[in-house]
Each structure stands twice: as structure tokens, then as C-alpha cells.
Amino acid sequence: MSATANYTVVRFSTPSRIAAVAAIVILIVLACAPLWAGRADMRLLSELFLYMALASLWNLLAGYAGLVSVGQQAFVGFGGYCLFGLTIFFGLSPLAAVPIAGLAGALVSVPVAVLIFRLRGAYFAIGTWVIAEVFRLTAAQVSSLGGGSGTSLPVAIVKSIADSRAMREATTYWMALGIVLLVLVLVCVLLRSRRGIALTAIRDNELASQSLGIDIWRAKFFVYVITGGLTAAVGALIFLQKLRISPDAAFSVNDWTAFVIFIVVIGGIGTIEGPIIGTIIFFLLRETLADLGALYLMILGLVAIVIMLRAPKGIWGFVRQKTGFDLFALSRRVIATHPDRRGNNTDNKENAHEPQAT
Amino acid sequence: MDWVNAVIQGILLGGLYALFAAGLSLIFGVMRLVNIAHGDLIVLAAFLGLTVTTTLGINPLLSIAIVAPFMGLLGYGLQRLVLNRTLGDDILPPLLVTFGLSVIIQNGLLELYSADPQKMSAGAIETASVGLPGGLNIGVLPMLMFATAVVVIGVLQWIFYRSAWGRAFRATSDNQDIAQLMGLNKSHVFGLAMALALVVVAIAGIFLGVRTSFDPSAGPGRLIFGFEAVIIGGLGNLWGTLVGGIILGVCQNIGAQINPGWQLLAGHIAFLVILAIRPRGLFPRIDG
Numbered sequence: 001m002s003a004t005a006n007y008t009v010v011r012f013s014t015p016s017r018i019a020a021v022a023a024i025v026i027l028i029v030l031a032c033a034p035l036w037a038g039r040a041d042m043r044l045l046s047e048l049f050l051y052m053a054l055a056s057l058w059n060l061l062a063g064y065a066g067l068v069s070v071g072q073q074a075f076v077g078f079g080g081y082c083l084f085g086l087t088i089f090f091g092l093s094p095l096a097a098v099p100i101a102g103l104a105g106a107l108v109s110v111p112v113a114v115l116i117f118r119l120r121g122a123y124f125a126i127g128t129w130v131i132a133e134v135f136r137l138t139a140a141q142v143s144s145l146g147g148g149s150g151t152s153l154p155v156a157i158v159k160s161i162a163d164s165r166a167m168r169e170a171t172t173y174w175m176a177l178g179i180v181l182l183v184l185v186l187v188c189v190l191l192r193s194r195r196g197i198a199l200t201a202i203r204d205n206e207l208a209s210q211s212l213g214i215d216i217w218r219a220k221f222f223v224y225v226i227t228g229g230l231t232a233a234v235g236a237l238i239f240l241q242k243l244r245i246s247p248d249a250a251f252s253v254n255d256w257t258a259f260v261i262f263i264v265v266i267g268g269i270g271t272i273e274g275p276i277i278g279t280i281i282f283f284l285l286r287e288t289l290a291d292l293g294a295l296y297l298m299i300l301g302l303v304a305i306v307i308m309l310r311a312p313k314g315i316w317g318f319v320r321q322k323t324g325f326d327l328f329a330l331s332r333r334v335i336a337t338h339p340d341r342r343g344n345n346t347d348n349k350e351n352a353h354e355p356q357a358t
Numbered sequence: 359m360d361w362v363n364a365v366i367q368g369i370l371l372g373g374l375y376a377l378f379a380a381g382l383s384l385i386f387g388v389m390r391l392v393n394i395a396h397g398d399l400i401v402l403a404a405f406l407g408l409t410v411t412t413t414l415g416i417n418p419l420l421s422i423a424i425v426a427p428f429m430g431l432l433g434y435g436l437q438r439l440v441l442n443r444t445l446g447d448d449i450l451p452p453l454l455v456t457f458g459l460s461v462i463i464q465n466g467l468l469e470l471y472s473a474d475p476q477k478m479s480a481g482a483i484e485t486a487s488v489g490l491p492g493g494l495n496i497g498v499l500p501m502l503m504f505a506t507a508v509v510v511i512g513v514l515q516w517i518f519y520r521s522a523w524g525r526a527f528r529a530t531s532d533n534q535d536i537a538q539l540m541g542l543n544k545s546h547v548f549g550l551a552m553a554l555a556l557v558v559v560a561i562a563g564i565f566l567g568v569r570t571s572f573d574p575s576a577g578p579g580r581l582i583f584g585f586e587a588v589i590i591g592g593l594g595n596l597w598g599t600l601v602g603g604i605i606l607g608v609c610q611n612i613g614a615q616i617n618p619g620w621q622l623l624a625g626h627i628a629f630l631v632i633l634a635i636r637p638r639g640l641f642p643r644i645d646g
Contacts, residue, residue, distance in 0.1 A: 125394070130630070137622055
């Protein structure tokens with residue numbers, strides 16, 4: 001024990017302290033957006049928040065739990081359809097329908113997980129896709145929600161959100177901001193907890209973590225259910241913004257999975273910062289290149305392939321490798337506690353033991 | 359009689375699904391790679407067949423002679439230049455790279471051929487049929503496709519278990535490092551396996567294009583059918599993929615007989631039921 005007496009383990013570093021303060025400032029500015037932003041800007045920002053939430057959730061699933069799903073559109077669409085079903089058939093307020101859609105998503109992900117966890121690796125990925133197809137084809141059979149051609153949210157329900165149009169738009173904007181905040185905080189809390197350490201261990205070496213007594217199936221199951229529920233809640237919000245739903249839009253593999261995967265790969269998989277940076281880059285690219293149409297998607301695919309082959313940890317992985325920065329205080333660093341060096345931890349980055357993902 | 363007819367048509371359709379699946383099964387067996395772009399490559403082959411057919415004015419079934427070698431070369435190049443770099447212990451790179459390829463192929467086809475559905479016409483053979491007792495008629499073309507599927511799988515089986523190539527495939531599949539020590543170049547072996555898989559993809563693509571209309575977004579659906587046939591039949595078993603394809607085809611046709619909207623759903627549900635009761639498929643040869 002005497003060897004440890006001169007060391008202490010810290011989580012916060014100077015960059016992560018600065019980032020925490022900056023995050024609060026940015027959050028306050030964004031929360032006031034209805035005061036300073038136009039309607040188009042607010043729509044764009046809402047969309048950005050919702051994509052950021054989806055990307056963070058997919059990153060938790062694939063980057064930490066090793067569950068590479070290409071079928072998360074199952075939960076996006078399920079959440080969207082829950083919103084429409086709950087408000088149209090049961091007269092629920094949309095604001096109440098969103099959390100219930102999330103709960104329903106978590107519930108439905110339990111049998112799905114039990115079934116497709118029998119498949120491994122890449123076959124798991126395609127299995128999730130089959131599930132999403134089953135959801136899509138089932139939704140197309142629900143004739144009271146428009147069957148294959150879909151339906152719109154009735155005006156009366158839309159008006160029940162708030163009386164004035166400005167207030168409605170502000171409410172859906174705040175909900176989008178709220179859910180990305182909820183997702184990011186939850187991911188942080190989860191990864192700092194015991195389960196999170198287990199997940200990080202699984203990410204780095206599944207066999208070694210199993211031999212240390214981690215129940216891999218349960219850890220993965222837990223993450224799958226959490227992300228299923230939250231993805232459904234995000235899906236409900238996405239279609240609350242769109243006000244119209246159809247099976248093809250709700251369960252679109254391109255919109256809700258391909259883009260999300262590209263965002264995470266470009267930003268940096270297996271990091272919390274990656275999906276955030278990836279989403280911002282994705283929206284910058286989209287706003288400048290969207291006129292190219294199909295060519296834009298080809299460029300996106302090519303960029304993702306090149307990044308996967310050349311820099312598999314993405315942009316943030318590259319930055320962290322060069323600087324040792326962590327914007328979120330997740331990793332533990334061992335710091336020598338000599339009185340004169342206390343707090344001066346910038347030259348101790350080589351001791352940070354968390355960022356060594358395989 | 360409708361039901362008997364549905365089952366017979368389903369069995370014949372299963373041959374086409376087995377062709378979708380055989381390539382997937384082969385490359386998984388040799389290098390444990392699951393190619394998400396597999397369905398898009400099938401659609402690419404169909405579009406190539408369309409171009410060859412319209413420029414040369416030949417029967418689409420003959421265009422296989424041009425499209426198959428081209429797809430084989432493409433497969434070899436793709437494997438050596440891109441996919442070999444992704445292979446390793448981590449499953450993420452091959453998945454994401456083939457996913458990226460899938461998006462590139464889909465949108466490339468969209469740019470070149472537009473989103474309009476296309477179809478190739480094989481002439482009189484399309485409507486020819488053989489009468490059976492009981493008023494059943496079986497199309498000549500579906501029978502030809504089924505027979506081709508049986509022959510293709512028989513040939514693949516022969517290559518895999520009886521030829522020098524097959525020996526190299528099996529050796530590399532069992533242990534890459536020792537295969538290298540024995541003088542096999544694994545990059546080359548993988549390239550050959552992918553070339554062979556894409557020759558099968560070319561045949562599948564042309565048949566797809568003759569049988570139904572296709573458009574640039576049709577790929578993922580074909581991937582899923584092929585994948586389901588592979589899993590139902592059991593990983594690594596080529597004849598198993600034929601059985602898997604037949605089960606899938608029959609279930610889809612029975613579903614369609616009950617309600618046209620249930621065709622695809624019935625196939626997926628059959629797959630999920632088999633996954634629930636026999637997670638390793640009906641006749642597994644290797645572990646996933």
C-alpha cells in the first residue's frame with residue numbers, strides 16, 4: 001500500500017474543466033435560441049440535436065458494447081408510430097406520448113434482444129436489419145395509421161402542444177435540446193458507473209473482461225434495452241417535428257442508420273466527443289454539398305471508408321492521440337502527489353489509462 | 359390447387375434466393391467476412407446486364423458470359439485493394455467499409471441509371487411453361503433458374519472440397535498463418551474467393567433482372583433474403599443455403615397466398631422462428 005500513498009487518481013483535467021464550463025455557456029445560449037434564432041435555424045438546430053442523440057446512442061451500442069446494429073431505424077420508427085398511435089387513438093398529449101414511446105421502445109427491445117443476441121458479429125448486424133424490416137412491414141399493415149402510405153398528425157393534436165405557433169416551435173425545439181442533453185448526461189453517467197467500466201473493458205478486450213468475471217451478455221443486454229428505449233423517444237420527437245409519418249420514412253435505413261454510422265465513424269467511434277463532432281461536421285457537409293444529391297451520399301460513403309481504413313478512431317481519436325485531451329471527465333489518470341507538483345497534471349497524460357482502445 | 363401451386367412456385371423462387379446466398383456463404387466460410395454490399399453488387403450485376411443487353415442486342419441470359427467475368431475481376435480487385443485491409447479481429451472495419459460501399463454503389467447506380475425500375479426481357483422463354491397433371495403450369499424460366507442454382511451450388515461444392523483452389527480456401531479458413539507458411543498467399547486466396555463469389559452474384563443479378571423489375575435501391579432487400587437463407591440453412595453449408603432459400607421462398611409464397619401484404623413478412627417471420635428454435639440453422643457446419 002505504501003506505493004500508492006504518493007499517487008492519487010483524478011478524473012478532471014484542465015481541458016475537461018474548460019469544456020465543462022464552455023458546455024454550460026453553450027447550453028444557456030442554445031436554450032435561449034427561441035429569442036435569437038429564426039424559424040429555419042431552430043428547425044435545423046432541432047434536427048442536429050436529434051441526430052446527435054441518435055449518434056451518441058449508436059456509439060454507446062457499437063463503440064462501447066460492441067453491438068454493431070444496422071437496424072436502429074426499428075426503434076426510431078417504432079417511437080414515431082407510438083407517438084401517432086398514442087395521440088390519435090388514446091388522446092394523449094404529444095408531450096406525454098414521447099416518454100411513453102421511450103418506455104414502449106425499451107419494453108419491445110427485450111424480446112428483440114433475446115432473439116437476435118443469438119447471432120454474432122456481422123450476422124447480428126444484419127439480424128437487426130431483419131427486425132427493422134419486420135417492424136416496417138407490420139407498420140404498413142396498420143390501416144388505421146394509413147397503412148403503407150402513412151398519415152399526418154391531426155391539427156387538433158398539434159394545437160394541443162401550445163396555443164401559438166411560436167410557442168409550439170419553441171416547445172419542440174426545447175424537447176429536442178432536452179433529449180440530446182439527457183442522452184449525453186446518461187451516457188456520461190453510465191460510462192462513469194461500474195457498468196460503464198465493465199463496458200469499456202468489454203470494448204477493449206471481450207475475452208479478458210469475461211475472465212475477470214463480467215457477465216457480457218447482461219452488460220450488452222442492458223445497453224441494448226437502454227438505447228432501444230431512448231432511440232424510440234428520439235424517434236417520437238423526430239416525427240413530432242415532421243408531423244407526418246409513413247413506414248418508408250419511419251424505418252428508413254439511410255436516414256436513421258447509414259447517416260448515423262457515418263457521423264460516428266467520422267467523428268470517432270468509442271468516444272463521447274466523436275458523435276458530437278461528427279454531427280456538426282455532417283451538418284456542415286450537408287448544408288454545403290446537399291445540392292449534389294446522390295453524389296453527396298457517395299462522397300459521404302467514401303469519406304467513411306477512407307477514415308475507417310486510414311484513421312479508424314476518427315477525428316476525435318486523432319486529436320486525442322496528438323493532445324491527450326478529454327473533454328468529458330471519464331478516464332482516470334494517475335497523478336503523483338508531490339506537494340510541488342500537485343494539480344500540475346498536464347505532463348502526466350502518458351499515465352492516462354483509459355484511452356487505449358484496441 | 360392454388361396452394362400446391364404456391365408451394366411449387368416458392369420452391370423454384372428458393373433457387374434464386376440460394377443464388378443470392380451462395381456468394382455470402384462462400385466468403386463467410388473462407389474469410390469470415392459478411393459483405394453488407396452483397397445485395398447492391400447483385401443489383402449492380404443486373405444493371406450491367408441491362409447495359410450489355412441493350413448495347414449488344416443479345417438475350418440477357420447470354421450477357422452472363424460478359425457480366426460474370428467482369429464481376430469476378432471486380433471482386434478480385436475489391437478484395438485486394440480494399441477489403442483485405444479491413445480483415446482482422448475487429449468486426450467493425452469490414453462491416454462499416456462494406457456498408458459504405460453499399461451506399462456508394464446504390465447512389466452511383468442512381469446517378470447513372472436514375473431511380474426508374476428496369477427489367478430485362480428474355481423473350482419467348484419468359485412465358486413458356488410446362489403443363490402438369492391437375493391443371494398446374496410451371497414456367498420454363500423459373501425451372502431453368504432453379505436448375506442453374508442447383509448446378510452452381512454443386513460446382514461450388516466441388517470447387518470447395520475437390521479442387522486445388524478449394525484446398526487453399528479451406529486451409530486459409532482453418533488457419534491463416536499456417537496456410538501462409540505452407541506457401542499460400544492469403545491476400546490472393548481471399549481475392550479468388552471474392553472473385554468466385556461475385557461470379558455467382560453476376561448470375562444471380564441477371565436472373566433477378568429477368569425475373570422481376572429492379573431499381574438502384576433493391577440491393578438491401580436481396581442481401582436480407584440471402585442472409586436469411588444462409589442462417590436458415592446453417593452457416594458454412596452450401597447445400598443448406600439451397601434448403602434455406604427454398605424454405606424462405608415457400609413461406610413467402612404461402613404468406614402472399616393468405617394476404618398479398620404478408621409476402622415478405624411471412625419470410626422474415628419464418629426466419630425469426632427458426633432463429634428462435636434452432637439458432638445455428640438447420641444444418642450448421644461452422645460456428646459464427
